[in-house]
Amino acid sequence: MLPKIDVIRMRCSDGKIVSVEAAAALQSLTLRPLIEDGFDQNIIPIPNVTSDVLSKIFVFCKKHSGAGSSNHKVLKEFDKKFLDVDTNTLYFLLMVSNSCMLSLSLNLIYQKVADLVRGKSPEVIRATFGIQNDFTPEEEAAIRNEHPWAFQ
Template identity: 40%
Template sequence: MAAVASTSAVTQALKTVVLKSSDGEEFVVESLVANQSETIKNMIEDGCVQSDVPVPNVVGSVLAKVVEYWNRHSSGKEEELMEWDKEFLKVDRDVLFDLMNAANFLSTKPLLDLCCQAVADTIKDMSVEDVRDYFGIESDFTEEEEAKIRHDNKWAFE
């Protein structure tokens, strides 16, 4: 019980947190908003936040999007958020992947799930070749090996 009280006291004492991106941009975020990140929440609760929180794996432009997501999701209604989320993820593939990596690094599961769903929705009706192009994957099969796989598994390519 005492540990819970002290954790709440630490969180209350830190009204804001300064997040510092890998390229040096700083973002002042309310602690309660930043707590959407399990990583930051744990750092605050463990007393590891003295001045700023380095976010070494995330550039400023992407961290700005993450903070925008946190701010919106800390004060929005679920119905409105669903529509907002659709608009929020209207970004190019590289930004989407960067957001996904940032959400994973910061342990923001709802944002990670949202990004993963966006990728899944994008590739669901693509051909194998289009999926390879989307992810930048080169085929490691010879033409003969690929033809045999396609022949043996016709059902998967229909």
């Protein structure tokens, strides 16, 4: 039986406190045990995450928790706007979703990343995500020769 908790408070890496409705926070498989154990009297530390990103994730969770709209079309539009961010923000949303074990947002973000890389060359993918090529030309040629199917 879950304790009656209305709001969960979390301290972010920028020092700000984010308050989240328990229904939204309970979607996190990482936070759920803390909440069930009555950790509500304290502030849960969430390192390496800014308050802006954490707030955005839990607005998503609230919308999908049943407290928000149950209309599929409205949720689809909300999800589209949720993912309409730069790649840096997308990265942090992915990291928070992963560390908090929020499968719904994680799957949605994975799909967005897959859509961003689908059909793109390694060079374009590196440019999109700001990834530096750490292979020498010889190493890259060897990889291309070993796995030509990956570069078609």
